[in-house]
Amino acid sequence: MRKLFLLERTMRKCSGSMFANIGMGSISVDQNLSKSQRILQYIGITLVAGAAMFFIGRFSMGIFGQFAADGLHTLAYEAICVGLMLICLFLATQKALSLFFLSGDNETLIHMPIRPGMIAFAKALVIYRSCAIATGMIGIPILIAAQICSGGTVISFAAAVLVPLLLPVPPVFYVVLLSIVMMRYIQIGKTKESRASTITVIFMLIMFLVPQLLNLLQKGVNTGGGVEAVVESLGNVIRIFEYIFPTTFLTVGSLQEGGILALVLLLAAILLIVAVYAWVADKLFLKAILQAGHHGSKQKVADEKTILRYGSASHSVKKAYARKERQLLFRTPVFFLQSVLLTLIMTVLFAVLCVFLLVRMMSEITEMGKMELGSYEAYIWYGALGVVLLISALAVAFTHVTSTCISREGKNFPYMKTMPVPMKTQLAVKSRIGLYMAIAGALPFVIIINYICLMLSVSPLFIPVSLIASMSVLVLGNDVQMYLDCSSPILNWENEYAAATNNHLLGSALGPLLFVAVLMGIGAGCYMICKTLWLPVIAVVLVAAVAGSWMLHNWLYAKAVKNIENL
C-alpha cells in the first residue's frame, strides 16, 4: 500500500497542478517555502476554495428550490450526478491519454520491482484525485444546498458529501480501462503524433456522445411543448447516461430520504468496480506497455532530394518561428488537446446552439426590429457591448495557447535564449498564435450579436465599435496570459500535461474585461448626463480603450521580456 501511494504521489507531482481542472492552474503549494509559509499557503488555498464553494452552494439553492417546488428534485439529482460524471469523463480522458497512452514513464517503472497492476492503479488514482477535486468542489456545495432545500436527514447530508467523491469512479474506470485496452490492442506507437491526435479526438467525441445529446435536446425544444418538453428531453438524455453509468440510480437513491441502503449498495458497487479494475489492470497493463512500445510501421528513408524539398520553404525568421510553434502545438497530443481542441469544440458547440436559438427567435427579433427604438438604442448598444465584452473575455480565458507559451518550451527554453532573435519578437510570435485562437473562439458570437443588433435596426456603427471593444479585451487578455506564463512558467516538466495546464486561470481575462468595462461604464455615465451626445461619448471611450490597450500591451510586453531574461 505504501508503494502504491508513493507511486501515486510521484506521478501526481509530474503531471501538473491538481487545480488546473477548475480554472486555477497555477495554484500549488511551493515546497521550497518554510513550514509556516506553506501552512499560510494552504490556508489561502482553502479560503479561496471555500469561498468558491460557498458561492456555488448559494447560487444552487435558488435553482434547486425551483426544481423541488415543481416536484422535480429526483430529476435534479439525476442531472447533477450525470453532469458531474460527464465532467469527470471529460477531465479523465485528457489525463488518461497523457498518463497511460502517451506517458514516458511506463518503460522506467516496469523495470522496478512493482506489480504492473500497481502502476496502472497508481495512475488511475492520480486521475481519480484530479477528478474528485473538481467534483468535490462543484458537487458538494450543490448537493448540500439541495439537501437544505429539501430538508434532508443526517444520512442525506453525509451522502451529499460522499457522493461527489464517489462519482468519479465509474467514468475514471471506463477511461483508464479503455486506455489500457487501446494500448494493448491498437498498435500506435507514442511517437505517431498525428495518429495519436486523431485517436484523441475520436476518443473524446465517442466519450461525450455530443451529437446524441444535441439531437435529443433539439428534439425536445422542437416539439414546441415549452418547459415540459425540455424536462422530458432532459429525462431522456439522463436515461441514456444511466445505461452508461449504472450506478447512477444508487447515487440518486442515496441522496434521497431513507437512502442508507442505496448508499451502502453504492459503496459496495464502487468497491467492486475498483476490484475489477485492479484485476484487469494486472492482467493487461504489462502487455499493453510492451505493445505500445513496439513500433512496427514502415519508416520513410530520406535522401538528398529530401533536403532540397524541405530547404525550399520560407526563410523568414518570424515565419520559421511561427511554423515551429504550430508544429509543436499541433503535433503534441496533450498540447493539441488542451490548448487547441477544447477551444474549438466549445466554440463550435456553443455557436451551433446560438444559431439554433437565433433561428427559433427570428420572427420575434424581426417584429422588434420594426419598432421605433428612440432612446432605447443606447441601452441596446450598451447591453450588446457588455455581452460582446464578456464573450471575448471568456474566449481568451479558455484559450490556453498563450498562457502556456513558455511552459510548453520546457527543455527547449535555453535555445530560446541563445537564439539571435529578440525575446520580444519570440514572444510576439508565440502570443499571436494564441490571439488568433481566441479571435476564432469569440468571432462567431460577435458576428451573431452584430447580426441581432442590425436586425433590431441598431446603427451599423455598432459593428466597428463592438469589434474594437472585443479586440481590446482579446489582445489585453492574451497579453496578461503571456505575462503570467513569463512570470511563473513550469520548465522542468517530465509530463507534458504539467506544462499544458500551467496558468489555467479564468481570472486572466478579468483585468482586461474590467478595464474595458470601466471605460464603457464611464461612457454610460456620460450618456446619462448629456442624453443626446451618446455617439460622440462612445467615440471618445473607444479612443481611450484603444490608447489604453496599446499602452498596457507595451507595458506587459516590457515586463514579460524582463521576466524571461531573469529566468
Next chain:
Amino acid sequence: MIELNNLTKSYTGGQKKAVDNLSWKINDGEIAGFIGPNGAGKSTTIKMMTGLVSPDSGSVALNGFDITKDALRAKQQFAYVSDTPDNFLRLKVIEYLNFIADIYQVSEEDRNSRITDMAKRFDLMEVLERPIMEFSHGMRQKVMIMGALVHNPSIWILDEPMVGLDPNAAFTLKELMREHAAAGNSVLFSTHVLEVAEKLCDHIGLIVSGQMVFQGTMEELKGRYPKGTYLETIFMEITKNA
C-alpha cells in the same frame, strides 16, 4: 575569439559563488577543453558565455561582441550544444535543421550543402524525415550538433558533446573540431573524458569550486605538475588538494 573577464556568479542569495572572478581567453585557431569536477562551475560559466545566465560581475566577449550589451550580434557568433539533447523532439530532423537555418538566415544553397555533408558524416541521411523523439540519446546528440553547426559560426561552445555518441560519431565530431580550428576559428568544449581533452585540445582550462586553477597548454600543465604523466593523474592531484 572568446574572452571571459573577471566573471562572477553567485547562487542562493550570494552565499555561494558558483563562478569566482574567472578570466580566460581562447584565441582563434584554438581548441579549448574545459574540465573540472561535477559542480565546479563549468556549466554556469558556459551558460554565462551563451547568455543563458547573467553574470553578477565581469564580461563575456565573443569575437569582440559583449553577450550582455550586444546580445544579438554576440549570439550570431557562436553555436551552442547543451548537455541535454532532448530538444524539439516532435520535429523531424530535417525540420529542426531548417528551423535553425531560418533563424540564423542561412542561404538555401549553404544549408543544403551543409546538411548533406553533415548528414553523411554523422550517418543520419536516411533518418532525416523521422521525428527526433524516436531516436536514442546518441542519435539526438548528433542531431543537436548538426543543428548547432548548420549556420557555420566561427565559435563553437559545446557542453559535454561526447556523451552518448558512438565511437564513429565521436571521431567525426573530433575531426570537425580540428577542421574548424584549423580554419582559424575557436572551439570550447567541456568534458569529463580527460583522454579526449588531452589528445584534442590546444588549451586546457581547469576549474575547481568556481575558480580557474589552471589555464594553458598541456605542456605547461605537465611542466607545473611534473609528477603527473597523464592529464588524469594531474587532475586527480589538483582536485584532491583543492
